[in-house]
Structure formats: structure tokens, C-alpha cells
Amino acid sequence: MESISKAAFRRLPRYHQILSAYEAVGREYISSRELSEILEINETLVRKDMADLKIRGKQNQGYSISALRLRIEEFLGLQEITEALVVGGGHLGTALATYPGFEHYGLKIVGVLDSDPEKIGTRIGGHQVVSVARLASIIQKKNIKLIILTVPRDVAKELTEVAVNAGVLAIWNFTPCELNVPAGVKVRNEQIIGGFMALSHYLKNVGGAAEENGD
Amino acid sequence: MESISKAAFRRLPRYHQILSAYEAVGREYISSRELSEILEINETLVRKDMADLKIRGKQNQGYSISALRLRIEEFLGLQEITEALVVGGGHLGTALATYPGFEHYGLKIVGVLDSDPEKIGTRIGGHQVVSVARLASIIQKKNIKLIILTVPRDVAKELTEVAVNAGVLAIWNFTPCELNVPAGVKVRNEQIIGGFMALSHYLKNVGGAAEENGD
């Protein structure tokens, strides 16, 4: 199986975003140096990442932007459609269910669920909101592998269990809970508050010593 | 200045979340082993993190949950209020502006800005939406150090510049842009799509080889 280091893996979204932006303005090549400056990482590291991805550059020119972008998309499986349910139709769930950019990454929202009777039946981003009671049956019927979890913390664990039992293999977790899942199921935690904590620490220490932790 | 490793720093939000949950149900002590199992990291690593935080445990009992939580909050400056503006009143901005949990971390949203004339003057989470044209003056008047950026990508860079010139020192960036800021200003990128990319890669490779990348 093709594989790169964890650390390199985390850089791929950032590479991808930069490449897309450059491609949009018509640039064809980018050097490791330029990428390294934008990302504020070492130039050699960029070249090593490219080597890990089995991408080869051109002397004097750098790397083909479109080839590199496509390679990252291939590596991450972004060219195949991934269907997902948004579980939780609050503001965050609505933001995720209606975000137009996801389609560029092969992410297709195919349903929105909520427990609030007032919300059920209303529309969010082209989807009629459905009761969470139907979570398992929808997962099974549509053979869903991914759910996007934006529910209140007190129901996060039980809904996770329902979803996993119904066959979900990946959970994009926007709740502040550490979910328990069996081996074979992958959870990605977006503990959004973590981002604030890093900034809070920075702000508290500004004026103090010189430079700070990267991210 | 007190300092811990980057990697340890990234674990703090997760520790904090677990501690809060345990505290809420009345538990007083937690062992390094228990923490390590929840986080799926090595037990020694937990003890090393505690040592870095200058927290001492009790033999046979573990670490005081409340003391540890407080120490993390102190370390991160979460006990002092941080005032922030939400710039961009779309679904995501609204989600962030109305999220009730932030107050536990000292994060206080003091205003919401948008460019849409239809939105200006309406209310989002107790705040009357204000024109982004007033960004600089509000930052200066209220002495704001942090902005939460949830605007469309094409205005992200210019608004960043305005905010930085007006005195902002930290940017919580929810746009998919790599922002350029002078030294002394800290950007935290929440490239949400990155989370999906990790899951997409996992789903594409399930059934293939055994275990996968951690997060």
C-alpha cells in the first residue's frame, strides 16, 4: 500500500490548497522553495514530500502544479465520490451541509438528520431534514460509510454506536467528545476549541519572550 | 517563560476535554494509564506531559482532575477573558458566534461583522451585525486582539491586512487561505477540509492493509 509519514500526511491539505489557488490564476510550475516559503517549512522537506508522493519535478522549473494537485487527489481518494450524512442540523451542521466547496473534494452530503421535531421536514441546503431515529436505516439503505457528527455532546456517543453498528466506517467528529469505536472505524476529531487554546496561549504570552510554537 | 513541546501542546485540548467530562460526573483522580487509554497514547507520555506542566500526581491514585484542569487553563490563559470579533456572518460564523461553550474557555464574542447589506443590522447570537467597513475602527475602539475569520476566500487576505494594521495579534482562520501576516501576529488555520481528506484516504484504503495513520 502506498504510504507516507504522518507528518507529511498532515501537510497534504495545505499543499493542495496552495496548488489549487495557483492553478486558478494560470500558473503551471512551482518550485520547492516557493512552496516552502508559503508554508513556512524547510525547502528540503517539500522535496522529500514530493519524493514520498512519487512526484518528480523538472530541473530549473519545479513541479507541475496540476500534476501535483492531481497526485494528491489520487493519493487521498478525492476523485471518487464519498457520500456522507450530516448528523445534527444546528448552525454548524447547516454550515457543513451547505458548504459548496466540498464537491471539489468528492464529498457529497446526501442527507441531514436532527432530533428536533420542529426541524424535521424543513430544508437545509437542498435536503429535507430527517429524524435521527432513522439514522441506522438510512445508513444501511444508502450504504453510507461516513457520518459528519455535529450533535450536542450528550448524544454523541450513542449516535456513534448506532452509526457504527449500521456499518459506518469513518466519523468526522465535530463534538467535543472522545468517541469509542471498534478497530476498523476511523474517527477524525475536529476539536475546534483546540485552535482557540493555541491562540489564547499565544496572546497571553505576547510581549513576553520572542517567538512561539508553530501551530 | 513556561514552555512545553509542540506535540504536548497539541494534546492539551484533549486532556482538558476529558478532565472536564470526568469532573462533571464527580471523579476526583485519574491515572496516567486511564488518560493514555482514552487518548490512545503511551502511558509514559502522559506522565511526561504532566511533568512538563509541573503537575505532580499521587502514588496509587493518579492526578487530581480539578488541579490538572486548572493547571491547563492557567497555562493556556483560559481564565482571562479574550474578546474576539467574528468576521463573516454566514452559517459558520453564526455557529461560532452562538456557540455557548466558548465562555468556559474565556472566549467572549463581542461582535459580528458582515458585508451583506441584508445581514447588517440583523441579530446573530445577541449581536447586531455590523458592516465589515467598520472592522478597523471597532478593533481599535475595543482594543481587540483576536478575530475569527469566516469570510469567503477572496476577501480573506484584504480583511486580514486591515485587521492586522488595526492592531489584531491573532487570527483564527476558518478560510482555506494561507494568510500572510507580519512577525508577531499568530495565525491558526482551521483547514476543515483537511479532516475530510484524512478520512477519504482511510476509506479508500479500507480492506487493503491493516492499520492506518493515527489522526
Added chain:
DNA sequence: TAGATTGTTAATCGATTAACAATC
């Protein structure tokens, strides 16, 4: 006491960087 658990040191592992040869 025996068992559980912390705290610390040394060893290992993984990621980054420096150095430099290759090449267009």
C-alpha cells in the same frame, strides 16, 4: 506487605535539516 502508580533516565524511533551531487 504487595500492588499500584508516579517520575525519571536512557534508548529508540521518526521527522527535519544540512550538505552536496546531478542535471537542465
Added chain:
DNA sequence: TAGATTGTTAATCGATTAACAATC
């Protein structure tokens, strides 16, 4: 050609883990 740039190896740095003594 000279300059720019890639690609790779070896050295360094930082993070994690294993081993184990200390102690309640």
C-alpha cells in the same frame, strides 16, 4: 556556461517509549 533547481544521503533534532527505581 552559470545559475537554478531537483533528488538523495547522512547528520541532527525532537518526540516517544522502555526500563526501572521510588513511594504510598
